[in-house]
Structure formats: structure tokens, C-alpha cells
Amino acid sequence: MIVREAWAFRARVEREAAFRFARLAEEISAFDPDSPVPAMMRKAAEDERRHLALCEELAGGPVEGIAGSDRIAPRSLGPREAALYETVAACCITETESVATVTSLLSEDALPRVREVLHEIARDEVSHSRMGWAHLAREAGELEVGFLSRWLPSMLAGAAGSAFEPFEAEMDSPELLRHGVLPISRKRSTFVHTLREVVFPGLEQFGISTDAARAWLSERSPAAGGAGLR
Amino acid sequence: MLFKKLFKLLVVGGAILGGATGCAAKAAGAEKKAAAPDAGTAADGGAASKDTGGGASGW
Ligand SMILES: [Fe+2]
Ligand SMILES: [Fe+2]
Numbered sequence: 294m295i296v297r298e299a300w301a302f303r304a305r306v307e308r309e310a311a312f313r314f315a316r317l318a319e320e321i322s323a324f325d326p327d328s329p330v331p332a333m334m335r336k337a338a339e340d341e342r343r344h345l346a347l348c349e350e351l352a353g354g355p356v357e358g359i360a361g362s363d364r365i366a367p368r369s370l371g372p373r374e375a376a377l378y379e380t381v382a383a384c385c386i387t388e389t390e391s392v393a394t395v396t397s398l399l400s401e402d403a404l405p406r407v408r409e410v411l412h413e414i415a416r417d418e419v420s421h422s423r424m425g426w427a428h429l430a431r432e433a434g435e436l437e438v439g440f441l442s443r444w445l446p447s448m449l450a451g452a453a454g455s456a457f458e459p460f461e462a463e464m465d466s467p468e469l470l471r472h473g474v475l476p477i478s479r480k481r482s483t484f485v486h487t488l489r490e491v492v493f494p495g496l497e498q499f500g501i502s503t504d505a506a507r508a509w510l511s512e513r514s515p516a517a518g519g520a521g522l523r
Numbered sequence: 524m525l526f527k528k529l530f531k532l533l534v535v536g537g538a539i540l541g542g543a544t545g546c547a548a549k550a551a552g553a554e555k556k557a558a559a560p561d562a563g564t565a566a567d568g569g570a571a572s573k574d575t576g577g578g579a580s581g582w
Contacts, residue, residue: 306580313579329540360580367576383579389533394582396525419532426537444576451578490526495534 296472304348309359311341320376333424340417382448384425393487407473433499445506457513
């Protein structure tokens with residue numbers, strides 16, 4: 294049950310990402326026509342539609358809807374800043390986390406079909422994360438990107454979903470690994486380590502302060518633990 | 524170890540794909556930059572305090 298629900302949720306995540314990347318490709322090419330990023334985003338939108346079908350297969354059937362909301366940028370931002378906000382949230386944070394999650398799953402003994410699916414997805418997620426860092430690198434030369442600092446906690450909250458909430462014991466079963474799902478305690482530690490060792494240093498490299506983001510994370514995971522068993 | 528590799532593969536690799544003009548400019552500190560409209564000066568005044576952002580759902 295947990296396994297099917299997890300893959301169904303992923304199917305919605307993939308659909309949400311497909312919509313977002315297709316839209317961002319158009320938005321970014323409007324103000325940065327020489328950027329290689331829009332082509333990467335269009336390719337990513339196609340990848341996500343393929344991932345959607347793979348996730349539906351492992352969920353046991355068709356899945357409707359999207360996981361969150363398509364547009365996530367604060368309304369006060371101008372179009373260029375909003376596109377940067379979404380790209381950082383979706384690619385630099387969420388896709389980077391996806392790479393770490395899938396890599397972590399692939400280091401375990403999953404069922405053969407699950408393994409095949411994870412392999413296919415892992416290959417694509419690497420370029421989805423990179424296109425975010427590519428766009429941020431370009432924009433850091435054009436805009437004052439430090440405005441993103443104060444929005445990082447909102448981005449993290451959306452990416453974490455229910456990961457730090459209390460959980461049922463079955464959500465932490467090592468048996469989940471065979472089905473391509475991380476037990477919740479492992480999911481949390483992967484999420485936290487990826488932020489502290491990849492995402493935060495990456496953002497800081499572009500002069501974006503991560504103080505608020507680090508405070509947000511410390512509140513939720515004093516020792517990378519978070520809330521315990523329900 | 525894994526995370527160090529991910530940093531190089533994703534962050535460094537991505538910045539290079541972007542053309543790295545941003546990085547180089549940043550390091551030099553010489554590029555002229557436009558201020559982001561969100562430097563606390565939202566056009567809709569009072570609504571700005573209620574302005575919220577979200578995140579992208581992930582696996
Ligand atoms: Fe995907
Ligand atoms: Fe992706």
C-alpha cells in the first residue's frame with residue numbers, strides 16, 4: 294500500500310515537473326535567447342512525461358493530478374526573478390534531491406523492474422539538476438540573485454513535503470527499499486545531507502545566503518532526526 | 524564522499540553548461556547588475572507581507 298502510494302505520488306511529481314519545465318523553457322528563452330537552458334528544459338519536460346508513465350506502472354495504474362501547484366513563485370516577483378525562483382526551487386533543490394534519492398536507492402537491492410526504472414530516471418535527473426545550476430550561473434552575472442535568500446525556507450518546505458512529520462512504523466521498514474522507496478528515516482537523512490553538502494554550498498557560491506535555510510533545517514532536524522514515530 | 528561527487532557533477536558541471544559567464548562575472552565582481560524588483564519594494568504595498576512562495580514537490 295505504502296509502495297503504491299509512493300509511486301503514485303511520484304507520478305504526480307513528474308507531471309507537475311513536466312508542466313513547469315515546458316513553461317519555464319518559454320519564459321527563459323524570452324529574456325535570455327542565447328541560453329542553452331530552454332532546450333534542456335524542453336528535453337526535461339519530455340523526460341518527465343516518460344517518468345510519469347514509469348511511475349504509473351509501478352503505482353499499478355493511471356494516476357491523476359499534480360503533486361503541488363504548478364506556479365510557485367511569490368507574486369511580488371517580476372517575470373525574470375520568478376523564473377529564477379522556480380528554477381532554483383525545482384532544479385537546484387528538488388532535482389538535486391532526486392538525484393541523491395535515486396542514487397541512494399540504486400545502492401540497495403531493489404527488485405529487477407524497479408531497478409531498471411530507477412536507472413532510467415537517474416540518468417535524466419542529473420541533467421535536470423544541472424540545468425538549474427546552469428541557469429543560476431547565467432543569472433548571477435545579470436541580476437542580484439541574493440533576493441532568493443529569504444525565500445529558501447519556502448522552497449525547502451515545498452520540497453520536503455511531509456518528510457519531517459510524525460510517521461507510522463511501516464513507513465520506516467527496510468523492506469521498502471526493494472520496491473524503490475526510502476524508509477522515512479533514511480529519506481530524511483538523505484534530504485538533510487544533500488542540502489548541507491550540495492545545495493547550500495552551491496547557492497553560497499553565487500552569493501546567496503543560506504542562513505535562513507539552515508535555520509529552517511535545524512529546527513526540523515536537530516540531529517537529522519525530525520519528528521519520530523507517531 | 525558521494526556528496527562531494529554530486530557537488531562536482533551537478534553544481535560545478537551545471538555552471539559550466541550555463542556558459543559560466545555568471546560565475547566568472549561574480550568572482551570578478553565587475554558586472555553591472557539590475558536590482559531584483561523584490562528588494563522589499565513590492566508594487567502591491569501591503570499585500571507584500573502576505574506574499575508567499577512555494578517549493579517544487581519531490582520524490
Ligand atoms: Fe523525473
Ligand atoms: Fe526530473
